[in-house]
Amino acid sequence: MSLSRPSFLLDLLEPASQAIHWGFQELHTQTGLPWYLTIPLGATVIRTCWLPIQYLTQRARRPRETAMQLTSAWRNAYQETARIKFPQGREADAKKAEAWVVEQLKARRKAIQEHNKYLPSWVEPVLAVSFIPLWVLSMNCVRRMAGDERDIVSLIYGFFGRATSNIDTQLGHIEPGFDTESLFWIPSLVSGDPLYILPMAYGTLSTFSVWLRVKDALRRPSPAMADPKRERWALFSKTLSYGLLAMPAFFTFAIIRTDMATALVLYLITITGTQLVQRPLLARLLGTNKRMPPLRARMAKLKGEK
Incomplete structure (x- = not known):
């Protein structure tokens, strides 16, 4: 079997890359802006095109957050009841008390999901990485x-055994x-x-963008030992959150170490900045789930107590 046989994934790369390159060229021609402004504008347009997916992601998250808040409130109530x-x-x-709490929470989660339908937990990460x-x-x-020419597309073609010399001109042309x-202080956009x-x-x-994503997971207290799956x-x-938080430092070092072109750094800055602006706007549009106060179980009175 030859590794150079046509692949559906690889065949999609060429027209997609050509379309993106054509979009940048048309944006530069139609607006008349210099390239150091055309690149951020194009990056903003690209990120805005994915706004419906971000909207679906937020919509999928809200009912699950409500269910998590209800479950957390019921856990407090069950723990107080378990003390009795x-x-x-x-x-x-x-150990018996915690096992009883876990059993009650399983039944409570099932009841909450019957009245508060939400998508499976894997849907949100899939939507989040779809960009x-x-x-x-x-x-x-x-x-x-x-x-x-050090790009991921050429690496994929090389991995599947295709010659990259024939596709260099198809995946994008050098812009004079x-x-x-x-x-400003940078002599050209290629340096x-x-x-x-x-x-x-x-x-x-x-x-900052990653911190906004993972801060809740880092602040969340560890679950009880009686529930090993949740633990x-x-x-x-x-x-994973700590690993993601370290990624920006690694990429920043890679940009400096490889002397990455200013045009590409401008694109990355704009993509990240646009995401930071869109996220609170969507949260304001959809509203935020207020944290429910912990439920308090009614304590039974001791014998002889009024």
Whole structure:
């Protein structure tokens, strides 16, 4: 079997890359803006095109957040009730109490889901990462226009055994305007930032964006030991959150180390900044779920107590 046989995924890359390149060229021609403004404008348009997906992501998250808040409130109520049912305070009684709480919560979650329908938990991550293919293709298009052939698309073609020399001109052409336009202290858009101001700005925006995503997972208290499944998931979620929080620093170092073209850094800054603006706007449009106050169980009076 030959590795160079046509692939459906690879056949989609060429027209998609050409369409993105044509879009940048048309935006530059129609607006008459210099390239250092056309690139941010194009990145904003690309990110805005994915706004309906972000809207669906927020809509899918809201009912699940409501269910989580209800479950957390019921857990507090069940824990207080468990103190009455198992008052001895021994270790064995504590384990029985927590097992009883877990059992009650399972029934409560089922009842909540029957009256508050929401999508499975895997839907939101899938919607959230659905922008990545478009982000990669558009980023590679800007990279090609800056004359840099170190892109992911060529790596994919090479992995499947296709020669990249025949597709270089199809995946994007070098834009002469990138080499002739300067941006303040930067001599051209194909050169890197000698003062590292733009890479550091991208790193700061990216770190802040990731922090807004993972801060709830990092602040969430660890579940009880009696529920090992939830404990493992919480540990994985926190570990993943710390890993994601470290990614912007790694990418910032890579940008500086490889002397990445200013045109591409401008694209990355705009994509991240547009996302930071769109996120609160969607939250304001859909509203936010207010945290429910913890439920309090009515404590039984001791014998002889009035």
